[in-house]
Amino acid sequence: MQGNILVLLTEYLPDTQLTGLRPSLFFGGKMSVRETILKDAIGLTTGEREATYGPVENNLKNCAALVTAYLDGKYGADAPTLISEDIAWIMVLIKMVRTFNNDMHEDNYVDAAAYAAIAAQCRVHEDC
DSSP states (O other): OHHHHHHHHHHHSOGGGGTTOOGGGTSSOSSOHHHHHHHHHHHHHHSHHHHHHOOHHHHHHHHHHHHHHHHHHHHGGGSOOOOHHHHHHHHHHHHHHGGGSSOOOHHHHHHHHHHHHHHHHHHHOTTO
16 A cells, blocks of 8 residues: 555656655555654654764854854954854755755654754753
């Protein structure tokens, strides 16, 4: 039956709208799309990425310092001083912009959810 559903979907949706989707999101999965995306986001923020890239708090602090230095060099005294939370929200915006074309890539939604959670963590923990 799953194959029949996929055939029906591909008749009504352009192929590009199905790119990047895991069949478990729609076919036979017990979790909703929302639950699957949030579960995947939890995995990203607590899993092997931190082992590979280091603590997100350090990366966001470093990125905020670099972007602030860039803005200061370009705009001088009027440039804002960015903090980790700003960088997390900017990453959410980047992921959102990627959805503006017709392609559906699940990772943009997963990453945006993860960065939104990280922004909240930064708001709560000022040392983020």
